[in-house]
Amino acid sequence: MSRKKLIKKELADLYNSGVEACKEFHEGNKDSFQYKYQSWYTKALRAVQHLASDRLIEFRGYYEIDPKRKTLGYGTYAIQDYFKGVAPSKFNYPEFNSAAQVVTAFINQLTIFKSIIDRAESLLGNIEDELYAEIQDSEIVVAKQLIKISPRAAGALMGVVIEGHLQKVAQNHEIKIAKKSPTISDLNDPLKNAAVIDTPTWRKITYLADIRNICSHKKDEEPTKEQVQELIDGADWLIKNVF
Secondary structure, eight states: OOHHHHHHHHHHHHHHHHHHHHHHHHTTOOTTHHHHHHHHHHHHHHHHHHHOGGGHHHHHHTTSOOTTOOOOSTTTOOHHHHHTTOOOOTTTOTTOOHHHHHHHHHHHHHHHHHHHHHTHHHHHHHHHHHHHHHHHHHHHHHHHHHTTTOHHHHHHHHHHHHHHHHHHHHHHTTOOOSSSSOOHHHHHHHHHHTTSSOHHHHHHHHHHHHHHHHHHTOTTSOOOHHHHHHHHHHHHHHHHHOO
8 A cells, every 4th residue: 555545544544533433422422532532633633734734723723722712602612621621601601512512613623634635635645746856856966966976876866866757757647667667768768659758858868868877887988077967957957847
């Protein structure tokens, strides 16, 4: 199972456990509710924080007591009040039902959490793409430093970056690659055949592949710093323009 699918499964399991805890509480089983809820809320809060920060304040508001509130009633009662044994004055709110307010607040939290699961695919994809781009950029920085010490090593590193990026491009366009460990050339042709890249780009990648081969395979020929710099610049252009 991929990491993305695993995360989505964990989110779904967490949502279902929350629904079950809410149902049990609503049906009158209140003995272990605080433990179950606190465990659920701690995990769910982190998920909301990372995947839906725009809903975080709202999500927390159903549980946490607002330190600025001036009155306690239907609009300001929080789940935390219930755990502390706090309730509005019976004189002002004779029909106030603390347990019912907890259920309402919990359902609102579950609704927010469900919306995260519904858009998890795009959210996780964006996070994955951002992290991958950061890694690529850092490897280019490393190559620029490494070229001063070993042009061959810097070129070999850029070859790996180009291969990895082209594999990701192929995956994004659902292009099947026959080899399990494809080279730049193994990826370049299928991308051109599928019209993902045009002929000038295909030629550029072919040229970069030739330099990479000198760096990684032709031990009897030393790559020049100028060639490796072209490889670095080409890799930088590729990851920013071919998706």
